[in-house]
Amino acid sequence: MAWVALIVSGLFETVWAAALSVSRGLTKPVPTVVFVVALALSMLGLGYALRTIPVGTGYAVWVGIGAVGTAAYGMVALNDPVSAGRIVCLVLIIAGVAGLKLLH
Template sequence: MSWLVLVVSGVFEAVWATALGRSEGFTRLGPSIIFGVALLVSMGGLAYAMRDLPTGTAYAVWVGIGAALTVGFAIVTGAESASVLRIAFILAIVASVIGLKMVS
């Protein structure tokens, strides 16, 4: 159960990171509210998962999922450019997250 909560929390990390960027310094209400809600869900889930998982592993997985999804979303929406190397490095992050799960 902790792994599932951790993965969902990582997804919410990508949500709050994207909303933070779109909030324009908290001057836009909608993205600012999404940021706050997603941040609470993400951190709460991370805290829950860390009751059963080692801190370093949980944090690395959480950040990895959030980072990969944030960059992936930015590429898909055209906010950032795609390149073979960029996609390869995102896949390396995903592989690392899977590796951490496999050795835990």
């Protein structure tokens, strides 16, 4: 159950980062509320997961999920640059996260 909580909290990290981006410096009410709620859920899930998952592994997986999700969101929804090099780097992050899970 801790791994499920960790993965879901990593996805909430992507949500809060995206909401922060569109909130225009926390000046738009709806994205700001989404940011605050997603941030709280992300932290609660991470805290729960770290009860049983070592902090180094848990934090790295959480950040990896959030980083890849946020980068993908930026490329798809915000017209961030897409290149082969960026995709390779994201795949390497995914491989590292998977490796941490498998070697846990």
